[in-house]
Amino acid sequence: MELSERKQKILGAVVEQYIKTGEPVGSKALLNALDFSVSSATVRNEMAELVSMGFLEQPHTSAGRIPTNEGYRYYVDHLMVNSTIDESVRRRIEAGIHSAGSDPEKLIEKAGAVLAELTDCAAVSTTPSGEGASIKRIEAVPVGTHTAMIVLLTSTGVLKSKVCRSDTDLSASVIEKFYNVVKTSFIGLPLSSVDTAMMQSLVASLGSDVFTLMPLVTVISDLAQDALRTEIVLGGQSNLLHYSNYYGNSAYELLEFLRRGEPLSKLLSSVSSQDGVEVRIGSENPYRQLMKSSVIVSNYNIDGSKRGSIGIIGPTRIDYAKLIPSVKFLTNLVGEMLTKTFNDE
Amino acid sequence: MELSERKQKILGAVVEQYIKTGEPVGSKALLNALDFSVSSATVRNEMAELVSMGFLEQPHTSAGRIPTNEGYRYYVDHLMVNSTIDESVRRRIEAGIHSAGSDPEKLIEKAGAVLAELTDCAAVSTTPSGEGASIKRIEAVPVGTHTAMIVLLTSTGVLKSKVCRSDTDLSASVIEKFYNVVKTSFIGLPLSSVDTAMMQSLVASLGSDVFTLMPLVTVISDLAQDALRTEIVLGGQSNLLHYSNYYGNSAYELLEFLRRGEPLSKLLSSVSSQDGVEVRIGSENPYRQLMKSSVIVSNYNIDGSKRGSIGIIGPTRIDYAKLIPSVKFLTNLVGEMLTKTFNDE
């Protein structure tokens, strides 16, 4: 859809004005914001056309215009100029990220918290996917005579642990056998190959030790699955209450939707693996609960390949021009940090 | 303050009615709920006295009555009969708790989630305090040439870990020295004695190894502090939005208050160490944000001594008679589960 230059300027001004004030914007109010001078009648004519093209709408006959989802979309794709990231914002992000320490999951959580606070939106992130990671180390830490804690460390620096209970005494000789099995069958193995087929062939090879070792080995499989799974981390949900006059009483539904997490997970994983930031506006999101919300999300890469995403969720009248660069900056930084941890041997 | 039997019945009926409907209750509506028959005028007279005594109040002159905080207090202390816990409720709690596995922190989180869902309130819990726990085991898991993951296991089954970075090579001999120090100075030590004084005297005794071992040993101290600290776990905050016509737009403030956590921590730790359930109604809580909320909280014991608390937060017109037994039942069950994990060696 082609738009004349003047229509573009008008659409852009309406979007920006509406983002700023939250009020429908009328033809007169626009005149100030425009850098060329025409009469309000001209603007009205143009706006009427923008309405019939589907970029603007009127809440009711005699009100100003507000952007439709398509209006925002056009704005984001063609009109918006990304504002450069504020020095103070940059510092806050950096300070927040660096204070998180080196645990990848903690880092992601912290990143979300910073982003939420900064943008006054809810933040969603996924922990680094274990895809492509392999098992680096497994330890069995005896806790009692019948219990041991199995600790699994992946090549990506993620640590998972679980207590395991056995019917037989976990004597030193059992532990030794366990370590043998671990050394020959697990160390160095990609997480994704610890599947049922692999486990079954392992059982076959264990011989008579199967009964004593099985509980321990099963836990390894659990942990591998666990490390493979990416988790959804939420932050700043209550920020959305700031827009409660926008969300009305559907705020609860939205928060519940976020809390449930599974649909969100799909949403995030469908983000294209491209480098840029992805913006989903209102009904572009395939979930009823997000109809009035926009999602700004970006992937973070570790060693150059996509490993997870971080994004924010807010009302559709979010400040795209300001927030997109923030999300971008943050994900880049997180990627750098994680890459550093990875390669830091 | 003494109340005639009739006043008690009337107060009780008002509280229960108001809890059920959320509407101010008038004299006529009460007649049905009372098991003796008098006229509405008599009830009115009694209610007027209850107002002047401070147990009831009127939102405005010609409305029904609603209980004051003191009214709820009298109800909880003298009038309420705890309803027996529902069979289906019991099953849901048990199912939820048992599905949590044996990690104490996970268990607490799950318990909170179940309670929140069941009561339609927000849940707050504290993880088991490390007070009185000692260091059971410490492992150093090399991750790279300059990094190792230190894992600390307490006598209470809590596992904490942290990655530690050293300037010098973490060769096998360094690790061996580390284990020696651990064995002689840390294993069996109560968490609370790993303080700065202890660390200083340790540094003195390390001699020339101090530079290689110090980073590792410092992490142990961090982990001990970490294990000692109790954490606040929240759940079901968004449930509070169900009462948004009750909370109005102070809902955000309330949620933020919960999210911050520190004040909550004080609140919970001030729960008497007695066995029962503690109820704090409205302004009995020393925080402005909780003025319109009630807290029902109970401690859980491990091996007979108080280790943490679990509770719920909701509007003051919460169903005390039904929820108090639920909280009680849940905390007892959690205590049992944790005690079992503890003693299960």
Add this chain to the structure above:
DNA sequence: GTTAGCACTCTTTAACGGTGAGTGCTAACT
């Protein structure tokens, strides 16, 4: 001490009219 009766208070709801912002349209202008 209890109750019937009644006037009174105060909220809620709907209806009403005025105001103002903003529009769409038409006719004149460049």
Add this chain to the structure above:
DNA sequence: AGTTAGCACTCACCGTTAAAGAGTGCTAAC
């Protein structure tokens, strides 16, 4: 053909008013 001034029109918003209804406090009789 595009632009603009002018104007009638629409509709949310606001304050007022009126009626309805719920519930009360009080008084006087039981």
